[in-house]
Amino acid sequence: MIDQLKARLNLKAVLRNVELLPEIDDLSRELIKDWEISIRLSIWRDTNILLNFHNGRCTFLADTIEKGTVSLFFCSAAHLNNMMENNASPLPLSGFTRLGFLKTEFSKLTSRLEYFLKPPSDVVQDDRHKMINLSLALSTAVFAIPELLQLDPVSRRIAPQLSAGTLQLSVLPEGPYAYVIYDGKGGAKAFTGKAARPEALLTFRNPEIAQLLVDGTLDSFGAVAKGDIQLRGKIPLIDHTNVILDQIPKYLQ
């Protein structure tokens, strides 16, 4: 189950950022400008994702029957996780002629993603870089929630306690923003951006505070008491979400 969850997180939370990255990073946007290709990654008897590049944008789909121009197949969750750790190659199912593209062009984009996902201490960062890093970290975190609720043992115990409602996560003054809609039946859907009518708000006073939390170096209780992190509305949704988010490091480094 650990491999399965790890693989789903890799696909649906980490690789999902390929959709977001060109929106916030000029170089990535430039890179995909002329791509007309869709890349499907699937795990045997489990999940799949489709990254569709069209008109200078990328759209992400999960668990779709749509075929990709290129289709990569992983015979197990562990196989996919190995690829993410650079130790294995997927089996191409179709689109052999585009393999060169994957090796050269697409891997430029994934390297860019990797570069921005690296912990801040590892690379010199300017403000723009920090914002991209934070946006990707926030997006990874919220998109991990639905997967954790299904397969992580701790989150599964939290799931029945989650009432229906929307939790908005916001970094002041200008984002990033993301939100999670809990369905009240143990499931959730995640989104980037601002929800129309959130019932719980978790708000960071500025990107620095949010970054410290992402890095795991913030005393979050002290930050709440000082108003650096603000909680509003249905606070139990925030409490439970925090426990779920605390599980991420068990699967993703």
Added chain:
Amino acid sequence: MNIYRYEESNKWFDRAVKVIPCGVYGHFSPAPYAPVEAYPFFSNKADAARFWDVDGNEFIDYMCAYGPMVLGYNHPAVEAAFQEQHSLSDANSVASPRMVELAELLCDLVPVAEWAFFARNGADVTNLAVMVARAATGRDKVIAIKGGYHGTSPWMQAPGHHGTIADDHQHVIRIPWNDLNALDQVLAEHGSQVAAFMASPYHHPIFEDNVLPAEGYWQAAIDKLHKNGSVVIVDDVRAGFRLHLGGSNEHYGFKPDMIAFSKAIANGYALSALVGTDALRLDAAKVFHTGSFWYCAGSFAAAIACLTTLKAEKGPERMRVLGEKLTSGLRDVAAGHGYTLVVSGEPAMPYLRLADDDTLMLQQAWCGECTRRGAFFTSHHNWFLSTAHTDGDIEKTLQIADDAFKVIKSEFGH
């Protein structure tokens, strides 16, 4: 109206986080205060129905130490009784006669009580109650209510939360409040394993409206549980002695097998009690449960003074009347601003919610504005009245509430 600031509280908090996990943890933690900047974190002084924070701000206290304060802080009779006993002997190497006197008093006041056992905190005796029930029945499982709070032992916590493991909840079955069908179902499935049913006398969860027992609920539940050979435990830690001096079950007209008391029993001195019927006396005697401070005698003396004063002053009746006055007054003030304030639970410990916004954000803003004007209101937990609150306090509170509504109306509209 003077708007409070909390510079000294914040300075203490800065010191606290350096040496105490969370700075201030548990139910006093600033985390659920929303907005946090409306609340004080530290206080050094309290008297009657008021406390003063370390910045010198004065509050009419509607949390009453989350229940223990019932006659008012510094109540002369309780303080005198405690001091007298404390100077004679408090910690000791053998038991105090005050303990016996208090057990006799409880057996006298509380119809269910044919014995009493003492500890310090509520969870000491909710845990003991479960152990006694398991000893008596030889069974494992406990039925409790979804959203019911019995303390912080691992089995009592929300599953999945830090420091708990799946096995902690293996023998706890949570069912919805007031739901006899759910009880039937659990008994049908696990009946032969059910040692006990534990619930508060009425449902007082946090973040949700409080719910009184439905007509006939308790008696029907007791009949089913007794037929199944299970023990019925009332957790009266929060409501005990605020609704009725014989235990809150007397207020609702039913009799459980054991009742756990704490909070209001000694007007702020650390004490809890488990009382029970004669049928469970021997099982209670067999269970080993104790603590270094459980015999400290000052608390017994304080409890005797507290309970006799509550009785002499008809405390529960007074708190009911005060609570009704407060809540109906607040409802009117809210209505005057076009808001609907929903009051649930019992008047002596009401739960309030502004119905105009189901996210609780309006409610949080209003409680915060009241607090920074001197009426200490939390937004997610029931409040408490004490016999020390006065009509004047309530008048002042209504003025504060009025002022607070003006502020939130300009901020939120409605």
